[in-house]
Amino acid sequence: MGDSNYTILLVEDDENDAMLVRLAFQKNNILNPIQWAKDGLEAVAYLNGNGVYADRQAYPFPDVLIVDLKMPRMNGLELLAWIRDHPEYRVIPTIIITSSRLDVDIEKAYGLGANTYMIKPPALDELVKMVKVVHEYWSVSAKPKSKFHKNAL
Amino acid sequence: MPEHAVILIAEDEEDYVFLIQKAFTEAKIPNPIHVVSTGQETLAYLKGEGKYTNRDEYPLPDLLLLDLKLPGFSGFEIIGWARSQPGLSGLRIVVLTSSDQMRDVNDAYRLGANSFLMKPYDFQDLIQFSRTINEFWLRMSRCPESFRTPKPQQRDEPDKKS
Numbered sequence: 001m002g003d004s005n006y007t008i009l010l011v012e013d014d015e016n017d018a019m020l021v022r023l024a025f026q027k028n029n030i031l032n033p034i035q036w037a038k039d040g041l042e043a044v045a046y047l048n049g050n051g052v053y054a055d056r057q058a059y060p061f062p063d064v065l066i067v068d069l070k071m072p073r074m075n076g077l078e079l080l081a082w083i084r085d086h087p088e089y090r091v092i093p094t095i096i097i098t099s100s101r102l103d104v105d106i107e108k109a110y111g112l113g114a115n116t117y118m119i120k121p122p123a124l125d126e127l128v129k130m131v132k133v134v135h136e137y138w139s140v141s142a143k144p145k146s147k148f149h150k151n152a153l
Numbered sequence: 154m155p156e157h158a159v160i161l162i163a164e165d166e167e168d169y170v171f172l173i174q175k176a177f178t179e180a181k182i183p184n185p186i187h188v189v190s191t192g193q194e195t196l197a198y199l200k201g202e203g204k205y206t207n208r209d210e211y212p213l214p215d216l217l218l219l220d221l222k223l224p225g226f227s228g229f230e231i232i233g234w235a236r237s238q239p240g241l242s243g244l245r246i247v248v249l250t251s252s253d254q255m256r257d258v259n260d261a262y263r264l265g266a267n268s269f270l271m272k273p274y275d276f277q278d279l280i281q282f283s284r285t286i287n288e289f290w291l292r293m294s295r296c297p298e299s300f301r302t303p304k305p306q307q308r309d310e311p312d313k314k315s
Contacts, residue, residue, distance in 0.1 A: 091262040107297040111242040115267045116294040130293060137289040140282075142269040144262040145255060 004139035006063035007033045011043040011079065013071040020124060021066070021097075024131040032135070035059060040074025043067075044082060047089050049148075061148040062092065064138055067114075069098040069105060077105070080112035091144040095134065156183045158215035158291050163195040163231070164188065164249070165224055169272070173218075176279035182287045187211060192226025195219070199235060199244070213244070215296045216286070219266075221250045221257060229264055236265035243300030245290060 012018045018036055025034060037043040043065070046053045053059045069076035076096060083089050096109050096117040109117050118134070121127050160177075164170050170188050177186060189195045195217075198205045205211045217235075221228035228248060235241045248261045248269045258269050273279045 087263075091259060093262070093268070103298045106295050107243060107299050110245075110297060110300075111239070113265065116245070116289075118293055119295060133288045133293050137268075137285055140270065140285060142258045142271065144259045144269075146259075 003063070003143065004135075005032055006138065006143060007035065007060050009035045009037060009043065009046060009062035009065050011037045011040065011065060011067045011071070011076070013039050013068065017068070017120070020127060021131070024124070024127045025135075027128045028132045028135065030131070030135050033060065035062065039071040040076065040079035040082070043079055044074065047083075047086075061146070063143050063149070065092055065094045067094055067096050067098075068120075069096060069100050069109070077108055077112060080109060080114055084113045088146055088148070091146055093138070093141075093143060095138075097130075158184055158296070159212050160184055160186045160216050160218065160291075161195075161198060161214035162186060162188045162218045163190075163192075163223060163228070164218070164220045165190045165222075166220075169274075172274075172276065172279055173283070176276065176283045177287075179280045180283040180287065182283055182291075184215075184287070184291060187214070190224075192223045192228075192231060195223065195231050196226065196234065199238075199241065213301060215245065215301075216290045217244060217246045218249045218286075219246055220272075221248060221252060221261070229260060232261065232264040232266050241300075243297040245294070245296065247286070247290070 010018060010021055012021065022034055025032065035046065037046050045051055046059060049056065067076045067079060074082070076098065080094065083092070083094065090113065093115040094113070096114045097120050099120045101119055106117050118130060121130060162170060162173060174186055187198070189198050197203050198211060201208060219228050219231060232246055235244055235246060245267045246265070248266045249272050250257065251272050253271065261269050273282050
């Protein structure tokens with residue numbers, strides 16, 4: 001029931017942070033496809049298949065979202081709220097990875113339906129370890145299939 | 154401290170409970186494990202009713218491992234109820250099941266489960282499973298502090314379907 005080759009949509013406004021996440025996956029030799037949206041609005045467009053994202057060969061529907069909280073235009077909590085209002089997308093596991101340690105953010109994120117919340121470590125080697133643990137876990141955890149997934153039941 | 158975070162296992166198969174506890178011990182995971190074996194008991198624990206009023210002895214768990222097939226309320230009903238309680242939004246619910254039905258996976262996530270795992274029955278697999286759960290849910294993933302020390306709230310009864 002687990003699937004280790006899941007597609008990730010990384011929602012992160014900071015280009016350096018996005019690159020570091022990709023690097024962390026590479027250093028673990030994890031080759032899962034990682035798509036990138038620069039903020040919540042772009043993530044919405046991606047999920048909706050708007051514009052360029054209509055091409056589902058190039059931009060496959062994600063199995064898992066990795067979401068930062070602090071983003072312009074539409075931040076992580078706003079994205080979670082939007083997803084919650086769209087039942088067809090609500091099932092996608094959302095992994096918050098953010099620098100915010102604020103308990104109120106952690107509480108709000110879970111309250112808005114985040115599956116898990118992790119605090120972004122400052123050092124690359126810790127990020128590499130985090131990505132390894134995330135991947136080991138989410139390879140084993142069954143992930144839902146919406147009608148947007150290929151081979152959806 | 155992460156070592157003190159409580160794991161609540163809602164599982165009616167006694168032999169399996171014994172195996173899981175043994176696996177966590179083998180994996181040297183020190184966290185306290187509490188066990189409930191019916192839907193009603195799960196609710197009582199989460200509501201803090203009866204003997205579970207004593208939150209020093211029975212703290213709210215950092216993690217609930219929930220079998221879908223419990224006597225009384227089903228796992229789905231427990232998830233649905235927990236997600237209707239604002240004070241329990243920080244409760245991480247991981248479904249543990251022998252069911253390999255995709256429909257159950259979708260339903261569990263739709264109701265608000267955080268994750269869905271197939272039950273390993275091989276003991277070595279269970280030890281690895283314990284390690285993975287410990288690493289991800291207890292060490293890396295954050296639980297809100299406010300969840301561990303909640304304000305007193307009214308908790309409603311779920312509708313019991315016959």
